[in-house]
Amino acid sequence: MCGIAGTVSFTRGAGDHHVLGQPISCTVHRSEPGSRRSWSARHARITATGVTAVDLVDGLHQSLTVDQAAIGTTVLAGTGTLFNAAELRRQLSARGHSFDGAGCAEVVLRAYQQWGTACAERLRGMFALAIWDAKREQLILVRDRFGIEPLYYTDTGDGFAFDSTPNGLFAGGLVRPVVDQDGLRELFGFTPTPGMSVFKGVREVLPGEIVTYGRDGLARRRYWTISARLHTDDPETTTARVRQILQDSVRRQVAPGVPLCTMLSGGLDSSAISALASHGMPGTPLHTFSLEYTHHLKHFRPDELHDSLDSPYVAQMVAFLGSEHDELRLDASDLVDPAQHLSVVRAMGQPVVGLDMYVAFQRLAQRIGDITAPVLAGDGADELFGGYIWFQDPWYVKTATFPWLGAFHRMEMVSGLVDRTLMKELDVPEYISVRYEEALREVPLTGEEDATERRMRELTYLNLTRYLRIVLDRRDRLGHVGMVQARVPFVDHELVDYVYSVPWAQKNSGGQEKYLLRAAVRELLPGSILQRKKSPFPTTQDPVYRLGVRARLQAIVESGSPVVDLLDPARVRSVLTDPSFGLSTGVNRMSIEMALQLHHWIADCGVTLDV
Known part of the structure; x- marks a missing residue:
């Protein structure tokens, strides 16, 4: 799909390839041959790679925008999509800015020239940006509030380098793919620490963070974090407000004249997004996609997490929406294919937990990629509205660790085959405990919460800042294998700002998981979908x-x-x-x-x- 990369060095010039290397290449999954654009000057080199997106007006794909005004050269490279480009364009035009084209990359560039790094607070979307300000001799990296778009950086010894993926940094030869004990702890612990990668010396720009690098060195600041406030709206007002924000989020993420596509599992979240998209774009055909394991069609068995088969509910929603539907069916031979395993590891940049799910999603992304359009997905709803079993089951709620580890706490979830001596040295349970205590200290509270409310707020924060990272990374990395950009309307900062502070009793009224979301979309969905119990992304039982x-x-x-x-x-x-x-x-x-x-x-x- 697309990626950005670059290097800065104040000790040697841009022509010194030993320091700045060849244009740092994004992993093959993020670009097409011949789609690279580069800009270089004395101290900096910026590269953008990508494919042409369907909705170029809103997309930052393959954007490398250079402005050589009297105030000095400013260069922008970006990936992702801006959802409020039109509003910003009007504001900037009113302040005297002119635009050469219709793309949103220029909007971001003008926003930076108008407001400096404070422009990040005005951007709404999924994006990773790199700005070189020649006058200040400063590189600015900006990542969206939830880290939907990836962005990594490293100290090169002679300077600084960034890339959309660690693979890109390694391809540039400026850093080697080395994993130390802390990297293995991150990998085996299944507790992603914000800002860390599994690779030695490689860091992630935090969600909602601005990283600057200049002659004075590196500086970091957050421009957005989750916050808590007293919630005074009554249940009816709360429900209406959630519906309004969600409708607006979906509306912003679809465009007239662009194929309307969604991923559909037959669950509440994806069904709600599909219905909102269809209602928001009347007259535009809806294309839905799902997957099923062939073994499950005859031999599915309910378990603790999966109460029902997806296919019957998908069929109900397809009939209800009248969508054109494409179901991908996979069998065991698809899931054990070594080529697929290698492709997953390359795309993700590391081993993952639940390999069969990743292979399945990768195959689905490859199927969807034929449409060449953005695809809406329901990710983020469970983390925000409390849909997972660890929000509902008292045993999980009380477990003193990251809730998704649940029964695996103090056990080996993924490292059971690793050398025993090494595992003793790593002491992954202790690492998890330390990271858990760190995370709890971050949790935003108003000070008015009782014990139950405090705990549910802790669980929500842990899920939004840790577990959601796993979900979004899978969506992004494997989506690029199929040249698909997935958009996630639930992962919207206005929605999170509002819902995070809603009391648990309103979110989970009557003990019904995601009650608030069900109430907000009640008029849009069949009763069977509204009442369906949460069923996560399926793993094969074959x-x-x-x-x-x-x-x-x-x-x-x-x-x-x-x-x-x-x-x-x-x-x-x-x-x-x-x-x-x-x-x-x-x-x-x-x-x-x-x-x-x-x-x-x-x-x-x-x-x-x-x-």
Whole structure:
């Protein structure tokens, strides 16, 4: 899809390729051959790569905008989409700014020239921006409030480099893909720390953060964070306000004349977005997409997290909306394909938790990519409105850790096959505990909360600032594999600003999960969808998949892969010979999936472990 990159050095010139390298290339999943544009001067080099987007008026795709005014050269590179470009254009025109074209990249550039870095507070959308201000000899990096668009940076020794992905930094040769013990703790702990990557020396621009680099060095400041305030609206007013903000968020993220597409699971969140999009664009055909595992069609079994099969509910919504629908069906052979595993690791830049889900989503993104249009998705609703089981089940609520770890706290969720000595050194449970206490100290409170309200606010904050990162990163990275830009109307700062402060009793009235959201969209959906219990993104129940990943592990071990030195021999043998697939020794399916991905990470992606 698209990406940005650049370098700054005040000790050597831009022509010194040893320092500034060739144009730093974004990972292949973020660009097309021949789509790179670059600008360079004495101390800086900026690169943008991308494909042509359908809605160019709102998109920052493939944008590299240079303004050489009397006040000095200003260069902008950006990815993502701005949802209030028209309003900003009117405001800036009223202040005397002129525009050469219709794109929003120029709007952002003029906004910076008018308001400086304070312009970030006026932007509404999903974006990652890099601005080189030649007069100040300063680079400015800006990331949207929730980090929907990625942006990384590193100290090069002679200066500073940034890229949309760590892979891009590595491709430029300015930093090596090295993972130390803290990187493994991040990986195995499944508790993403804001600002950290798993790679040594590589950091993320925080969501809602501005990072500047100049002759005085590096500076960082947040321009937005979640805040708490007293909520005085009654339930009826609250419901109406949520509906209004959500309608506005969806409206801003679709455009006349552009194909209207949504991801549809048959659950409340995606169904609500699909209905709001359809109602907001009357007369525009709606194209919906879903996926299902072929094994589930005949053999689905309800479990703790998945109460029902998606397909029947998807069919109901398709009939209700009258949408053109495309269902992708996957079987075990799709999910155990080594090429798909490698593609996931390359796209994500690291191993993931729940490999089958990532393969499935990657395949869905590839299917959707044929439409070449933005796709709306329902991500963010569970984190904001309290839809996950860990908001509802008292046992999870009381667990003194990140709630999504739940029963895995003090256990090995994904590292069951890793060498025992190394795992003892890493002490991942202690790392998780430290990160958890840090996160709790950040939670915004009014001081008026009782114990229940305080805890639910803690859970909401942890989900919005940690777990949502996992969801959004999956959506972004794998979406780029299929050249798809997914838009997430629930992840809107005006909606979060309002809903975060709504008392839990209103959000969860009568003990019904996401009651407030259900009430806000009640008139738009069939009763069966409104009453459906939360069912997360599905994982396969097909026993053939478990056999397949075991066979993959055996093949990797027999190949002499370097990952073998990282694994515990006794536990590997238990997976390959024990009828329980190693469960009796503490190994679960996710641990096997992690071993497969570690193989690709080290053997195929060139990652070095410094442990």
